[in-house]
Amino acid sequence: MMWRSAFAALALLCAGAxxxxxxxxxxxxxxxxxxxxxxxxxxxxxxxARYTVSREVDGRKQDTVLRGVRLAALLERAALAERDRLxxxxxVVLVSARDGYRVAFSWPELFNTEGGAQVLVAFERxxxxxxxxxxxxxxxxxxxxxSGPRRVKWLHRVEVRIxxx
Numbered sequence: 548m549m550w551r552s553a554f555a556a557l558a559l560l561c562a563g564a565x566x567x568x569x570x571x572x573x574x575x576x577x578x579x580x581x582x583x584x585x586x587x588x589x590x591x592x593x594x595x596a597r598y599t600v601s602r603e604v605d606g607r608k609q610d611t612v613l614r615g616v617r618l619a620a621l622l623e624r625a626a627l628a629e630r631d632r633l634x635x636x637x638x639v640v641l642v643s644a645r646d647g648y649r650v651a652f653s654w655p656e657l658f659n660t661e662g663g664a665q666v667l668v669a670f671e672r673x674x675x676x677x678x679x680x681x682x683x684x685x686x687x688x689x690x691x692x693x694s695g696p697r698r699v700k701w702l703h704r705v706e707v708r709i710x711x712x
Contacts, residue, residue, distance in 0.1 A: 568683045570668065574707040575638065576625035584670040584683050587616045594620035596667055598689045613687060615669035618642075618705070619657050627654070627707065637710045642686050645701040650686075652697075654707075662690030668702060 569583035587595075597614045618640070627635055638654035657663040666688045669677060677685055682701030691697055 570621075570684050570702045570705060572621050572625040572705045572707070574641075575628045575634075575709045576622075576707050577628050578625055580621065580625045582616075582621060582668075582684075584676065587668065587670050587684075590616045590620060596665070598665065598667060598687070600687065600689055600694070612673055613667060613669040613689075614671040614674075615667040615684075615687075617664065618652075618666040618668055618686065619664060621668060621705065622654075622657065622707065625707070627709070629709070634709045639708050639710060641704075641706045641708065642699050642702065643704040643706070644699045645682070645703045648699060650697040650699055662688070665690045 569581055569586075572580045572582070594616050595614070596617055597612055599610050599612050601608055601610050603609070622640065627638060629635065635654050635658070640652045640654060640657060641649055642652070643649045652663065652666065655663075657666060666686065669681075669685045669687055670683065671677065672681070677683060680700065684702040686697075686699040686702050688694055688697045
């Protein structure tokens with residue numbers, strides 16, 4: 548009997564470790580979804596994107612190429628749980644890191660603006676998996692004037708909320 552509880556604890560630990568490597572999309576969606584880097588690589592080409600991002604390192608400009616899947620594609624897969632045909636206008640998307648850092652987007656921003664269409668769940672930098680300090684997945688908003696505030700390292704959760712009166 549004792550071995551069963553030990554086995555169950557080990558199974559939960561392994562499941563938690565696997566979950567820690569991905570992101571879950573939940574909240575006011577039709578179907579909760581979980582994604583890891585491997586599942587994102589299997590998205591069709593239209594959902595995937597590559598962006599060249601410039602940053603200054605030691606006083607010099609450095610370009611890096613990020614590869615990932617558009618956040619909108621993940622949200623489309625989970626599907627907004629609308630009760631009313633205009634609920635999309637009142638939906639917000641809260642993106643969280645494992646350490647609790649959070650950023651927000653509006654649903655119309657992600658689906659109705661050029662900048663929102665570029666928001667990326669990245670799994671690769673310059674042809675290699677993201678570095679440990681970024682986590683297996685990170686969220687970037689390349690079109691933001693100041694991209695740092697809405698950059699989410701160790702991406703963990705995407706929660707959709709439809710704001711109701």
